[in-house]
Every structure is written in structure tokens, then in C-alpha cells.
Amino acid sequence: MSKAPNMPKSWREETKPHKFCPGCGHGLVLKALGQAIDELGIQDRVVFGCDIGCSLLSFDFFNVDSVQTHHGRTTPVVTGVKRARPDRICIAYMGDGGGYAIGSQHLVNAAARNEKITVILANNCNYGMTGGQMAPTSLPGMKTETTPYGRDPEVTGYPTQGPEMVSAITREGAYVARGTVANVRQLKNYIKKALQNQVEGNGFSFVEALSGCPTNWSTNAKDTWAFIEETMPKYFKVGELKAPAKKEE
Amino acid sequence: MAEKPIQGEKRVFMTGNEVAAWAALAAEADIMYGYPITPQNEIMHYWTRLSPKFDRGFLQTEDEISAGFTTCGGVLSGKRAFTATAGPGNTLMQESMTMAEMMRIPLVCVVQQRGGPSTATVIYSQQEATMTCYGGNGEGFRIVYSTSTHQELYDYVIKGFNTAWTYRFPTFVLGDGYQAKMRESLHIYDPATKGINMVATEPSLGLEGTPGVDRDPQHLRNTYNTEEELYEVVSELVADYEKAAPEIVEYQTFDTDDAEIVIVAHGIVTRAAQAAVKELREEGIKVGHFRPITLRPFPANELKEIASKAKKLIVMESAQGQFDRMVKHAIYGLTTPIEDYFKPGMGITSEEIVEYVKKGM
Numbered sequence: 261m262s263k264a265p266n267m268p269k270s271w272r273e274e275t276k277p278h279k280f281c282p283g284c285g286h287g288l289v290l291k292a293l294g295q296a297i298d299e300l301g302i303q304d305r306v307v308f309g310c311d312i313g314c315s316l317l318s319f320d321f322f323n324v325d326s327v328q329t330h331h332g333r334t335t336p337v338v339t340g341v342k343r344a345r346p347d348r349i350c351i352a353y354m355g356d357g358g359g360y361a362i363g364s365q366h367l368v369n370a371a372a373r374n375e376k377i378t379v380i381l382a383n384n385c386n387y388g389m390t391g392g393q394m395a396p397t398s399l400p401g402m403k404t405e406t407t408p409y410g411r412d413p414e415v416t417g418y419p420t421q422g423p424e425m426v427s428a429i430t431r432e433g434a435y436v437a438r439g440t441v442a443n444v445r446q447l448k449n450y451i452k453k454a455l456q457n458q459v460e461g462n463g464f465s466f467v468e469a470l471s472g473c474p475t476n477w478s479t480n481a482k483d484t485w486a487f488i489e490e491t492m493p494k495y496f497k498v499g500e501l502k503a504p505a506k507k508e509e
Numbered sequence: 510m511a512e513k514p515i516q517g518e519k520r521v522f523m524t525g526n527e528v529a530a531w532a533a534l535a536a537e538a539d540i541m542y543g544y545p546i547t548p549q550n551e552i553m554h555y556w557t558r559l560s561p562k563f564d565r566g567f568l569q570t571e572d573e574i575s576a577g578f579t580t581c582g583g584v585l586s587g588k589r590a591f592t593a594t595a596g597p598g599n600t601l602m603q604e605s606m607t608m609a610e611m612m613r614i615p616l617v618c619v620v621q622q623r624g625g626p627s628t629a630t631v632i633y634s635q636q637e638a639t640m641t642c643y644g645g646n647g648e649g650f651r652i653v654y655s656t657s658t659h660q661e662l663y664d665y666v667i668k669g670f671n672t673a674w675t676y677r678f679p680t681f682v683l684g685d686g687y688q689a690k691m692r693e694s695l696h697i698y699d700p701a702t703k704g705i706n707m708v709a710t711e712p713s714l715g716l717e718g719t720p721g722v723d724r725d726p727q728h729l730r731n732t733y734n735t736e737e738e739l740y741e742v743v744s745e746l747v748a749d750y751e752k753a754a755p756e757i758v759e760y761q762t763f764d765t766d767d768a769e770i771v772i773v774a775h776g777i778v779t780r781a782a783q784a785a786v787k788e789l790r791e792e793g794i795k796v797g798h799f800r801p802i803t804l805r806p807f808p809a810n811e812l813k814e815i816a817s818k819a820k821k822l823i824v825m826e827s828a829q830g831q832f833d834r835m836v837k838h839a840i841y842g843l844t845t846p847i848e849d850y851f852k853p854g855m856g857i858t859s860e861e862i863v864e865y866v867k868k869g870m
Contacts, residue, residue: 340582
């Protein structure tokens, strides 16, 4: 009995328990990613990149070659790797701030160029690492450190619909989905399809994962789960938005 | 394998941007990542025309932030990757250059300086000296060659790749709009014919074998948790940089042995200074010229020795004292008077140097 039963093979045991807060959704997203890597048998080919923000705590999470870069810059770093080494399976892992705010130009253009990389984005409706400020994905009325009276859409706009945007600007060959840590099996399947899409060289693949941040939401386990399972999907519809047409058998 | 881009050596008449592209080709650069900004555009134009013939890669990114970071990704993949930029583009690129400093990513970046601050002109300046040497939240762990001729552009782009991969510090070839756009004669060559072997590259990511099974995974980071942890990392950078510096530093002197007046200038201004010294010497005026080729590391000891024997230094640059600060820092403690001749964003001719030197006598 050396390993916990559910630890994916591609996880690095030496760096567990992981560094995320208790109740954080990142562990579940990375579990789904680990399982997807295992099932596809691509561990020896994966290059994993992570952003700044809470996602940087994943830099030593896997038994895969990994690089941590600056806030929002994971997409270009991983793009640079993929362009130089097309035989590698390149994954960019980031939060909603990295993908939809400070690195949004990189996400938009990587999607528009149909870069053959996989972006996985954890959406927890706030900036976690910096202490709970408003994110592009904060919900209307949501209290954050920079919207202490609640997010007013008149002043700060409505939550960014990331997968919808990526879906709108990508062409045939892209894979776009939104999963949730409330349904890890489904999330794993989406991530697996996204990676498979890269393995097949079809095009850009993008999965947003609805995730929780009890530390900054100041929620207990029950309320955290209710927010992820009930409140978030009202704004962020879970499901597949785009998948390449099935190839002729 | 595609044949060599240049067989042997040949004499050509080219713009500096074309020279930079040919030099990168000859240096076996694998891939360029870039974004348009004047006056460096034609480096990309020539690269995109030439590179497919020799199986080299290119990616036009969405901005210079991306160009810098994709270049980092390419280098981490073990490729001889490079980029080029100027002015506000250089500003955007500084973020990635600090990551290259911290993570010892040996990328090469050609900078063709344009006027500043801000958008300014697309023509010429030496106003990116400070930024190229010390930009971002870095500590200047960089190598910066300040070139003055097309021949040097060619030589130092090739050399830059080898310096970068030998010492693993980001390496810049600091040109300017004149050098970029001017057409000039030079010799281009296959480095092998000059006995130059390209330093082998190696990947930091995407290594062979299954991590955790055949080998440990590569876990690269630039973030640290404690002051002590960071201090240790940066101290190692300092030690490595200082150890490498004497092997990297380059400079030139012109008639400095008995010089009473020493003109200190870098980049293309050295050409005017050299011509002025020649002319003034013919009139019996004891003037010399010191020219750092590397601004980082700076040839401080060499300049200090010459400056200590002179009666006066004149620092000349096409910027408002960016180079001057490096000079003064290098010779701190000397009492030799220093005069400044600053023309931010303007070229400096030999005629005006001659006139200035004579007027001050």
C-alpha cells in the first residue's frame, strides 16, 4: 500500500499532498487531467505549462516535463514549444485571470491561428492567489476584494463567456468544452477529447473547468459545493461547444 | 538535410536587416518568432523568404509579449530560436527577457533601435541601451553586443548564438535604424570556413523517456517562496554572470595610448568617433577613442585604465545619457573631467565631433 487508490499514474507522488488550499478545485481538475493523460498513454510526450496565480502551484504536480511562466503567458510559451517540437503534446494550464484578462490576447490569437495545443482553464470566479479580487468571470452581484459591494455589471460588465468566445473564433478542427469539478468523470472525458484532438493534429482545443475557491469565497463545504453545482452553471453552461466532425471509419 | 545557406564566403551589398536574417541562417538558427515593428521588419521579411528553403521555422505572433515568450518556449525545446524587435516592441518584450534571465534561457534578440520615448520615430536612436541592458524587473543578467557596421551585425549575430548557448544568458545584438535600413558592403560566410563551430543546443523540456519511470521530470520555475530561497538563486546568477563576464567582454581602442582627450561612444557613433580621431590626429591633436562592443558586461576595468591617464573624457551618444550612466558607473572614483555630448534620437557626424573637440581646447 504505497499509493492512494485514486492517484493517477502521471501524478508525481513525491509532490503530494499538493499545495492548493483545502477545498480548492484545482486538485480535481488536475486529477481529471492526470487520468486523461494516463488513459491516452501520452505521459512521455506531454509538456505541461502553468501560469502565475494559483495554477503555478502545479509546476511540479505531474511526472511530465513542466514549465511555469508569467501571468497570462503560458499560452505563448507552450505555443513556442509546440512550434519547435510538434511531436510533443503541449498543455497550457491557467486560471480565468490568465486566460480571459491578462493573457486574453494570447488565448484569442492562439485559437484564431488554430494552434495545435490544449488550453485548460480553471474558472473560480475570482483571482485566488492575489487575495480574491474580481475576475472577468466574477458573477453579477458577487462580492470580491475589488467589488466589496458586489459586482455591478453596469460598471464592470458581465462575466466573460470563455468557451463561447473560443468557439466563435475557431474553425472546424477545434475542440471546445466547459466542464465542472462537480462532475469529474465528464470533465475528464472533455479533457481527454481535447488532448486526443491535439494528438490527432486537428487543431486548437480548449476546456474550461468550473472550479471552487472556498478560501476567497469564504464558504464552507456545503456552500462551496452549492455555488459550483447550482449558481455557476446559471451563467456558465456546462457541455461541449465544438467538436471536430467524426472521421470516416 | 538542406545544403548550407552560404557556401564558403562571398562579398555582398545588403541592408542590415537582410544581414541579420542571413547571419541567423548561417548560424543554423532553427526558428524565428516575431512581430512587426519598424525598423526591424525586414529581418522577418528575409527570414520568411529564406527559411523554408532550409527547413527553418517562423511564427508571426500577436504581439512582442508573445514573440518573446514563444521564443522562450522554442529555446526550452532545445531549438536555436531568436526574435527581433525595436522601440515600443522592445518594451513589451522585456517581460519575457526577465524570464530568460531568471531561467537561463539562451535566446537571441536583435534590437534595431528607433527614436524614443514612446512611439517617437522609426528612424534611429541609441535610446534603448538602458532597456536592452537592464529592462524589466531584471538585474541585467544579459549579454549585449552593440554593433556599428553590417560586418559586425553579421559576425555578432552568429557569435551571439554561441555566446548565448555557451553561457546561457539571453543575448542581444543591439543595432539601430541606420544599421537596419542602410545598405553596405560586407562578407557573409559559412561559419565553419572561419573555424567557427556552432555550440550545440539542448532541450530543457520534452526530453526523451518517461518522466518518473526512466528519469526525473523537468520541473522548471521562476517563482520562489522565501527570501532566502530567492537570494540563493539570484546569488548563483550573479556568480555565474561575473565568472563569465571576463570571457565575454569586448571593446576597441583607437589612439588611446597617449590620448589627452578620450571620446567614449558605442554602436554606430563609434564610426563618427573613429573618423574624427583620424582627422584630429592629422592636425596633431592628442585625441583617442574608447568603444565598448559589449555594453553588458561592460569593459569597466579597460575603460578605467584609459580614462585614468586622460585629461578629459567626452561621452557621445544619440540618447540623453543612457550610455553615459554606464560609463560613469564604470569609472567611479576617477577625477578625470567628463563632458557630455547627447543628441537623443539624432545621428552624430564626424564633422560635429571634430568641431566640438576643437572648440573645447
